[in-house]
Amino acid sequence: MAQVGRILFLPGDGIGAEVMTEVRRVIGWLARRGIEFAVEEDLVGGAAYDVHGVPLTDATMAKANEIGTVMFGAVGGPKYDDLPFALKPERGLLRLRKEMDLFANLRPAIVFPALAGASSLKPELVEGLDVMILRELTGGVYFGEPRGITELADGQKRAVDTQVYTTSEIERVARVGFELARKRRNKVHSVEKANVMHTGVLWRQTVQALRDRDYPDVELEHMYADNCAMQLVRRPKQFDVIVTDNLFGDLLSDCAAMLTGSLGMLPSASLGAADANGRRKAMYEPVHGSAPDIAGQGIANPIACLMSFAMLLRYSFDLGAEADRLEKAISNVLDQGYRTADIAQDGCTRVSTSGMGDAILKELDRLAA
């Protein structure tokens, strides 16, 4: 049997671990058909803190860099909320993104035909929606220095986070955006707040200059982030590719998730720069978090995680046909009426996390027959 490559599995906490179990089952299904991955598993987030006292050990970080392809669940939970910042589960995730230099975070928001009625917007506003949110992932206010909370002489506290961007950081993610747009509908919205933020001014100037120099064929529109949030719920189909910074991309992609019916539907790929052989480090993860409110109940929607795995097949291993088949299987089971609780509709067949996995595996069998 040909081994296609290696994947580091980091399931994490809460529903992260639950939805990753369904990815394991699809990997088993592929192996039975001759497409075998070598999967290594490790701890991240609260699960790593409980064992090692840190949310990501240096050894796990080194393994992620060495293997180069990570499948990630989710991290966090109330148990860890009062930890110092450096030990919070979320820091493990931020460290992976930063040290693997995964600057381009692709968050596609696609409405499956069967789910147009599950969106919180009117079906006609979201039917056929296909928006790519491209979030800068290794810069901006989640990483900028100085940061921290200090005591002032008068007894108050003062908190600082710093938004920093350089021309090259903006340019490299914008380039990914223009390249994506050329393969889609050829339109980029660049989103910032140049009206009130210096980073926004530099963002706008840099994206415009890159477009004029290297992508004159791509339509470019600049939009303020607050307006973009409003436009996403007013007329989402006006967008093709949205390129934006780390913070705005975090917010706007959760907003876009609801257009698709649920946060449990939104996948993501975080990509680094290609090396001389065209290989890039990458991490794939659902956009949602560890969902403590439903963790342990077996009811989480595994589709965001499975679609992230489809992105892994496509972007890291050039297995486009396998990715297409998995996405088709997901679309078909939604057409057949299978629904986890978050996307439940009248007359649907309510299923658990593993029940959705069962239906998708059965559909994969049918498509492969």
Ligand SMILES: NC(=O)C1=CN([C@@H]2O[C@H](COP(=O)(O)OP(=O)(O)OC[C@H]3O[C@@H](n4cnc5c(N)ncnc54)[C@H](O)[C@@H]3O)[C@@H](O)[C@H]2O)C=CC1
């Ligand atoms: N990438 C990551 O690991 C992320 C981690 N977090 C962490 O997760 C924890 C919880 O954060 P929240 O703000 O509650 O965000 P969340 O994304 O975990 O949950 C928000 C809401 O969406 C629902 N939801 C999310 N994914 C779902 C799924 N697959 N199926 C069904 N329902 C789903 C949850 O039940 C909850 O009501 C926090 O510790 C936070 O820091 C938050 C976002 C991303």
Ligand SMILES: CC(C)CC(=O)C(=O)O
């Ligand atoms: C570090 C994460 C918890 C931030 C987040 O919400 C995300 O990446 O979507």
Ligand SMILES: [Mg+2]
């Ligand atoms: Mg988020």
